[in-house]
Amino acid sequence: xxxxxxxxxVAKPGLDGHDRGAKVVARALRDAGMEVVYxxxxxxxxxxxxxxxxxxxxxIGLSILSGAHTTLFPRIVxxxxxxxxxxxxxxxxxxxxxxxxxALNELGIHGIFGPGTSTESIVRFIHERxx
Amino acid sequence: MTDGLADQVLAGQRRAxxxxxxxxxxxxxxxxxxxxxxHRSTGRAHIVGVxxxxxxxxxSLVNALVLHLRRGAGDRPPKTVGIxxxxxxxxxxxxxxxxxxxxxxxxxxxxxxxxxxxxxRGNLGGLAWATADAVKxxxxxxxxxxxxxxxxxxxxxxxxxxxxxxxxxxxVPGLGDDxxxxxxxxxxxxxxxxxxxxxxxxxxxxxxxxxxxxxxxRAEGQSVMHHGRFLDVLQAVRPPEESAGGSPWRPPIHKTxxxxxxxxAELAAAIEAHREYLAQSGGLVWRERExxxxxxxxxxxxxxxRRVLALTDQATLADLIDQIAHREQDAFTAGQSLLRITGxxxx
Numbered sequence: 001x002x003x004x005x006x007x008x009x010v011a012k013p014g015l016d017g018h019d020r021g022a023k024v025v026a027r028a029l030r031d032a033g034m035e036v037v038y039x040x041x042x043x044x045x046x047x048x049x050x051x052x053x054x055x056x057x058x059x060i061g062l063s064i065l066s067g068a069h070t071t072l073f074p075r076i077v078x079x080x081x082x083x084x085x086x087x088x089x090x091x092x093x094x095x096x097x098x099x100x101x102x103a104l105n106e107l108g109i110h111g112i113f114g115p116g117t118s119t120e121s122i123v124r125f126i127h128e129r130x131x
Numbered sequence: 132m133t134d135g136l137a138d139q140v141l142a143g144q145r146r147a148x149x150x151x152x153x154x155x156x157x158x159x160x161x162x163x164x165x166x167x168x169x170h171r172s173t174g175r176a177h178i179v180g181v182x183x184x185x186x187x188x189x190x191s192l193v194n195a196l197v198l199h200l201r202r203g204a205g206d207r208p209p210k211t212v213g214i215x216x217x218x219x220x221x222x223x224x225x226x227x228x229x230x231x232x233x234x235x236x237x238x239x240x241x242x243x244x245x246x247x248x249x250x251x252r253g254n255l256g257g258l259a260w261a262t263a264d265a266v267k268x269x270x271x272x273x274x275x276x277x278x279x280x281x282x283x284x285x286x287x288x289x290x291x292x293x294x295x296x297x298x299x300x301x302x303v304p305g306l307g308d309d310x311x312x313x314x315x316x317x318x319x320x321x322x323x324x325x326x327x328x329x330x331x332x333x334x335x336x337x338x339x340x341x342x343x344x345x346x347x348x349r350a351e352g353q354s355v356m357h358h359g360r361f362l363d364v365l366q367a368v369r370p371p372e373e374s375a376g377g378s379p380w381r382p383p384i385h386k387t388x389x390x391x392x393x394x395x396a397e398l399a400a401a402i403e404a405h406r407e408y409l410a411q412s413g414g415l416v417w418r419e420r421e422x423x424x425x426x427x428x429x430x431x432x433x434x435x436x437r438r439v440l441a442l443t444d445q446a447t448l449a450d451l452i453d454q455i456a457h458r459e460q461d462a463f464t465a466g467q468s469l470l471r472i473t474g475x476x477x478x
Contacts, residue, residue, distance in 0.1 A: 004157050005225070005250070030226035035250045040233040047239040051232060054246055056149040084146055 006034045006130050008059040009052050011043045013076065014068040021093060022063035028119035029061075029126070045072055049079035052088060058130045064094040070103065077107045089129050091122065137168035140272050145245065148272050152247050155264035166264060169271040174419070176213070176270040177406050178294070181280045182320075183301030188327040189280050190216065190234035191389035192301060192398075197238055199395045200276060211243040213269030213277040215262055220250040227251070231280060245269060260429050263294045263422075294422055296415065297405045299323045299398070302341065304333035321382045323401045329386035329394065341384050380408050442473040 010026045012019055019041050026036045037055045039047070052060055060080075062073065069092065080088060091111035092104065101112055111125045136154075139147030151169075155162045181189050193214060203209030216231035227250035238244045247265060262279055269277050279295055300321035326337045383401045387394035409415040440448075451469060454460040 005252075007153075026228055030221060030228050031224045033225040035220075035227045035229060035248075037229045037232060037248050040230075040236070043236075044239075047236070050239060051246075053145055054149050055248060056153045 006059065006126065007037065007055060007057040008034050008061055008126070009037045009039065009048070009055055009057040010061045010063070011039045011048045011051065012041045012063050013043050013045060013048060013072045014064050014066040015042060016064070016066035017041050018065045019063070021065075022061070025061060025063070025093060025119060025122060028123060032123040032127075034059075034126070045075040045079055048076055049083060049085070052080060052085055053083050057088060059089045059091065059126055062090065062092045062094075064092070064096070067095065069094075069096055070100055073104060073109060074107055077109070089126065091125065093117065093122075137165055140165075140169060140268060141172055143272050148245060148268060149247070151268045152265045155268060156249065156261050158261065158264075162264070166267060169267060172271040173267045174270065176266075176274055176277045178266060178270075178277050178279065178296045179402055180295030180298040181278055181301060182282070182298065183325075183327075184303070184306065185282050187301045187303045188389050189282075189301050190231045192325060192327055192387060192395075193231075193278055193280055194235045194237055195387075195389045195392050195395045196399055196402075197235075197244060197278070198392075199399050201238075201241060201243055209243065210275040211273065212245075213266075213272070213274035214238075214244070214246045214280065215249055215265050215269070215277070216246065216280045217249045217251055217262060217282070219282060220252045225252075245272075245274065260426070260433075263426065266294070290425075294425065296409060296418055297322045297402055299325055299402065301325045301327050302337055303328045304331045304337045306337075322380065322405045323398070324382055324384040325387045325394075325398055326384060327387045327389055330388045330391070334386055338384050338386065345382060380405065380412075380414075439469060439473050443469060447472070 008029050010022055012022050026038050029036050090109045093113040140151050183189055197212045200210045218229045220227045229248035266277050298320050324341055385394050385398045451465045455462050455465055
């Protein structure tokens with residue numbers, strides 16, 4: 001009777017309030033049968049790490065359009081590691097310039113989905129990496 | 132594995148609490164072992180159900196209520212609070228959007244608060260069970276007050292609210308007349324009412340409609356604790372709060388505006404008063420006994436089903452299903468014969 005679902009935290013770190021994209025992705029993940037904990041805009045790295053811990057999620061989806069990803073993402077990863085959440089898959093979307101991608105890859109963030117990404121490809125990326 | 136996890140939960144380690152809740156949600160053998168280890172350490176928390184129609188402001192109300200409880204004042208020490216927030220699973224995709232944290236952002240970063248979102252998932256009897264199990268984990272971890280928040284729109288949600296010691300039903304002005312309120316069927320389970328968004332027109336009418344409802348209820352001396360299940364064995368033991376002939380609990384009605392923190396202290400006081408009432412009237416013992424009976428009922432149902440299915444080969448099962456579908460046999464007769472074959476009883 002085991003009933004394990006993929007749990008995803010969708011959060012918007014930083015100060016921009018543009019949450020349309022995050023909501024579209026949340027809806028797509030729900031439609032793919034996942035349980036999506038939606039926390040909304042203006043989340044601090046501390047709030048995101050704490051929510052990820054309490055909700056025991058498999059995946060964290062970060063949406064950011066403010067350009068602060070180079071500051072906020074390393075801080076989120078650091079906090080997750082400090083709590084022992086090393087096996088959580090992090091995916092990101094929003095406005096992330098190509099030249100920033102290598103640094104994010106080094107942080108362990110490989111799923112980076114910019115404008116124009118199909119929601120199917122995000123779902124597939126998660127399914128391939130979360131058993 | 133679970134030995135270590137149980138100890139960590141008892142020590143209040145947050146990562147362990149989170150993992151334990153995932154485990155009990157999955158409801159496998161490992162979860163049963165864990166819960167067996169934790170069972171003795173439960174029963175200390177005051178369990179409060181918060182239910183009401185979608186959009187009535189339940190999450191905002193919980194947010195305001197918990198902020199108030201965390202602050203403490205004078206002779207009222209701050210309480211640690213665990214929250215289980217349930218949102219519906221989509222019946223079409225099996226997925227869910229769990230959005231209760233959006234309204235609870237004020238509680239972020241408080242080590243005395245633990246918030247867990249749960250999807251209703253919708254397996255038979257499983258929702259109330261999974262929620263009650265998550266509550267047990269938080270109870271064993273030492274949280275003093277545990278809030279279960281559910282969308283009050285169906286039997287499953289009502290059942291969850293029923294697993295609480297104190298049930299708060301949240302209403303809002305303008306949802307319709309008092310007949311709507313009666314239809315909803317969630318009024319009878321209320322120990323405390325909150326008429327939220329009371330700054331909107333019609334708040335006083337909503338309060339009045341509830342008052343009238345309560346007058347009717349009490350006039351009939353109605354007991355609303357049962358649904359004619361096997362729990363009927365408990366009917367012999369009347370809730371002391373109703374049989375003692377003393378003053379019965381009349382659910383107080385409080386107007387609140389959660390987003391402006393209005394009426395929150397009064398609501399918190401009413402919840403605490405109900406806990407004291409239960410403790411003094413013996414109602415707490417009675418409700419614990421009913422909770423235990425409901426839990427036992429679910430375990431028997433699910434275990435019996437599991438055993439019968441484990442002892443039945445797929446071909447026999449498929450054959451029986453075909454016979455029912457082709458109108459050669461009815462489901463009840465087929466079920467009885469299956470129980471006989473598997474030696475699980477039946478007559």
